Amino acid sequence: MHAHPPMRLACRQATFRYPQTASAVFENLAFDMPGPGFNALFGPSGVGKTSLARLLMGERDGFSGELQMTGIKRVLYTYNTERLPGWAAVGQHLERIIAPRQHEQKDQLVELFDMTPHLGSRFAQLSLGQKNRINLIRYLLQDFEMLVMDESLANVDEPTREKILLGIKARFPDKFFLYISHNVIEVAKFCRHILVMAGKGRTPSAAMVAGQDLTGDQPLERDPLERTMLEIMNAA
Template sequence: MTLEVAIVHQLAGFSLNVTFQAKAGITAIFGRSGSGKTTVINAIAGLLRPDAGRITLDGDILVDSTTFVPPSARNLGYVFQDARLFPHLTVHDNLNFGTRYAPVNASGPKFDDVVDLLGLEALLDRRPAKLSGGEKQRVALGRALLSKPRMLLMDEPLASLDDPRKQDILPYLERLRDGPLQLPILYVSHAVDEVARLADTLVLLRDGSVARAGPIREVMSDPAAVPLLGVREAGAVIEATIMHHAADGLTCLRIDVGELHLPGVEADVGAKVRLRVLAQDVMLSLNTPQGLSALNVLPVVVDRIQRGDGPGAAVSLRAGKDLLLARITARAVAELGLVIGMPCFAVIKATSVAPVSIGR
């Protein structure tokens, strides 16, 4: 199923002009506040009619110059930043409310399947006032799933949660992404850590326009994306396989060009995990470094170099099939003589990859 969006809309002091596609998996729309994220998702949901353009879902026109399908007829699930549960209903009844909007004879998850997927069994008899923020969002997600939507829209669903509650709910979203439902999801966020863990495709918005779009690994490792993501948040996303857990608390992971050693990763041997390696935590060396405390030294090839506005530079590195990103000074680029195609070594401290940067 493919969502195609090409819309233009004028707001007070703000012009939106975006074109992108969202296919299977999770497509994340990322941008700073005021970049147009919520306007886009509201246009897709039918809560806003754009001034011009076209939105289609699997070939069906939702909006164009002559057509505007009302929200109730689009069969889209929407999870808002605030859960919007009915306070007088139990969790069971809030979930069941979603079934009222499921199309007749539509395929989709059953009540018990959703309860199991989101770990809601122990909450069914509670009312929203007795739920934590993360629990409320899981119930809101379950209600949306039980409407058996063609696509799920999520607008900053974790923005109101503190970090511990956010870490509690992220694994459930990973299960939804990787599970049997195969439901396409459009996920709006301004949090890089969420996007890096969840998204298959990333659309970067800047001032109402699409600045970059593509597979998450390509966009996150693009030096040109660093200003959009933030210099302290930019970093590549790579996939690794758990090899073994050592007695000293370190976990050995396999990537395409070698091994990584990270503090105790909570995953079984053989499991595949997703890592975000921050660009600011990657050092470069022309020769195999000796006598370092850093455990991870990987052979890489310089793929792209981009100077920043200040003294910094971003360097994209090819590590076999993976891409890494390093943020160093322009002076270091000159002194090392870095050019595209040049082999070198990336040095990564084991402790630099935080547990919150490791997902499934």
């Protein structure tokens, strides 16, 4: 069996401010997040979740500090307002961005995401949730070690979202996912490690909370989930 190198995302004394601005988006941020697995970045709006995601992508302007990625060579970042070009059906776009060997994987993902009936539609003809689903499928079909999903399942109904998250976890156990969401139940339930970025002026600026990391074959226990949610809310 092929042994994967250990994955780790770590950050020390990280500060980020937009050019020509005095106040920092986040300051002295430090965390250590082991991978692989389905992890989350949680916090109120404006604390720098997307800025941190862009730092992971290599956009270092305005950043100081140390960012370490071990066992992670290729990072992809997807966000919820992305669009596919309108000159072809979404199914045709998917065909064009995959290798021939990936057809089976594509079909499985399309089915998991309940997108089979919509492959013949143009992107503009889809609902917001369908748009986000088709966008996420094309990222999952790419070569990556880490995928940052910035509100990637916004506007998707809860049962479908749950099915998709469990499906992703089952199909990509050796990948590092960083899921940015404002849904505390969702991150508490499905994520292994949750980096909670605190609101402005709060110390510490971030805390790591262990999530329930639910998989499809285990029952959900109410009490631990509620404790995790409470921890997240206290840290935010």
